[in-house]
Amino acid sequence: MRERQVNRELVGIQRSLARTKPEYVDMTRRHMYLVRAVDVSYESLYEGPALRRAIWRYETLWLPLLIAVLLPASATPNDPALAAKVSHIRAKNAAGDGLTASSLVPPLDIAWVWLLHRIHPGAYAADTAGLTSAGEVLHTDADTAFRFSDGEDAQSKPLRRLWDVLYPFEPFLPAYILNTLYSVDEKKKKEAVDTYAHAVGESGRATERSIVSFDVEASAVLQKRFVFQTVDPRAGLEWDAIEEDEFLFRAFDRYMMFTLLRKRQPDTYLVPMMDINLVWHAHMASTREYHADCIALVGGIVGHDALDAEARRLDLIQQERAILEADGDLYSDGEETALALKLNFRGLPIAPTRALWKEAYGPSPAYDIPNTRYRGEPVGPRGGFRTVWEAEFGSRSARNGHEMLAVMVVAAVLVMVGVVAALFGLVATVVRHGAWFLAFPTGLAVAAGGVGMFVALPSARPLSSTSRFWVDRRYKHMHNPLPSYLVRTKAFHLD
Secondary structure: OHHHHHHHHHHHHHHOOOOOHHHHHHHHHHHHHHHHHHHHOOOOOOOOHHHHHHHHHHHHHHHHHHHHHHOOOOOOEOOHHHHHHHHHHHHHHHHOOOOOHHHOOOEHHHHHHHHHHHOOHHHHHHHHHOOEOOOOOOOOOOOOOOOOEOOOOHHHHHHHHHHHHHOOOOOOOOHHHHOOOHHHHHHHOOOOOOOOOOOOOHHHHHHOOOOOOOOHHHHHHHHHHHHHHHOOHHHHHHHHHHHOHHHHHHHHHHHHHHHHHHHHOOOOOOOOOHHHHHHHHHHHHOHHHHHHHHHHHHOOOOOOOHHHHHHHHHHHHHHHHHHHHHOOOOEEOOEEOHHHHHHOOOOOOOHHHHHHHHHHHOOOOOOOOOOOOOOOOOOOOOOOHHHHHHHHHOHHHHOOHHHHHHHHHHHHHHHHHHHHHHHHHHHHHHHHOOOOOOHHHHHHHHHHHHHHHHHHOOOOOOOOOOOHHHHHHHHHHHOOOOOHHHHOOOOOOOO
C-alpha cells in the first residue's frame, strides 16, 4: 500500500517537471563534463589569480552582455555605469550579427564562475534580478547552460566577433587557461583599462567584486571536492561508470525520491548522497527549469547552500576534535593522531537522512548505496580528473589548435617524404643492384616517425563542450548497447 502511494506521488512529481527524464540525465552528464573540463585547465580555476580574474571577467564583462542579449530593451540597469555598458553592447550587437541567447557560448573560465553563481539559486535569482528595473532573473536553460568554449571552436565564433569589438583589451580566453602560466601571460601583455574596468591597476581589476552576494572563491574550492566525488584517479578507468545511463537514470530516480522526502520534511536538514547531489547541481544550473520545477513542486525556490553545508561539516569536525583533545587522543609525540587526521576527511552525517528515507521508502532501496558515499578530500591540488586525463593522454592536452595543426602538417610531410624515399630506395636498389639499399629502411623510418607523431596527438583538448573528447563520450553513453530494461533502476520505474 505504501509503495503504491509513494509511486503515485513520484509519478506526479515527474509529470510536473519541465523536462523529461532522459533530458535531465543528459543535463547531468553535460554538467559533469563542464566541471571536469575546469579540472584540466592549465592554471587552476579553483583558487588563485586565474580564479580571481575569472570572477572579474564574469561580473564586469559577461553579466552586462547577458543583460543586453537576454533582456528586452525596456529592461534598464539600475546602476548608471552598467546602463551605459548595456546600451553600448546592444548598439554594437544590433550593428553586427544580432546575437541571441543561443549564441552565447562563454569561455571556460567565465562558464565556470557562471556555474558557481547558478548553483546558489537563491543568490543568483536575487543578484541578477536586482541588476535591472524589470527585476528579471538572467535565466539559462538546459540547452545552453553547460556550453563552454576553448576560444577556437565554431560554436563561439559569433560571440567572439562581438567580444573583439566590445572588449579589445581582454582576450576571449586567456592563454593561462590553455598552456601558459598566469604570471607569464600577464608579463607578456599590457592591457588597456577603459570604461569597462572600474579600477586602477591589474590587481584591483582582478579582485574588485560587488554583484555576487556570496564568497565565490570559497565555493570554487568546495567544487574541487565535488569533482573528486565524481572521479577517483586511483580507480583506473572505472571513473567513467558514473557517466553511464544505468548510474544516471538511477540517480535521477533517487533525486525524485529525495525531492519527495524534502517536500514531506521541509524543516529538516537532509544530506544528499553523491549521485543525488550530482543531479541536483545540474538541475540548479539550468535555472529556467529549476525555478519552474520548484514552484510547481513546492511553491518556491529550494536553496542548496554548499557554503552552509561546509560550515556545518567543519563545526562537527571541531566538536569531535574537542572530544579527542579532552580524551588525550588528539596529538601523539607532537603530531596529530590517525584519528584526528581522519576527521578532516569526514562528510556530514547521513544517519538522520537515512532514517527518514527508510521510514518513507522501506529498507529497499537503501539510501547509502555503494559508489555514492563521501570519498573525502581531493588527494592533490585538482579534483582528480586531470590525473585521469594525463594518465591516458599525457600533458599534450596543453597544445592549442594551431599547434596541433602544425604538428599534423609536419607529420603528413614526414610520412609522404618517407614513403617516397622508401619507394625510391626499393626501385633504385633493384635497378642498380644495391647502390641505394639504405634509402629504403631510411624512408620507412621517416614515414614511421610521421605516423608516430599522429598517434602521439591527444584525442582532443577537452576545454570546449564541442570537443570531440566530450562529444564522443556523450554519444557512447547515450547510445548504450544494453536493452532499456537492463539499464533502468530497480527502485522505481518512472517512465
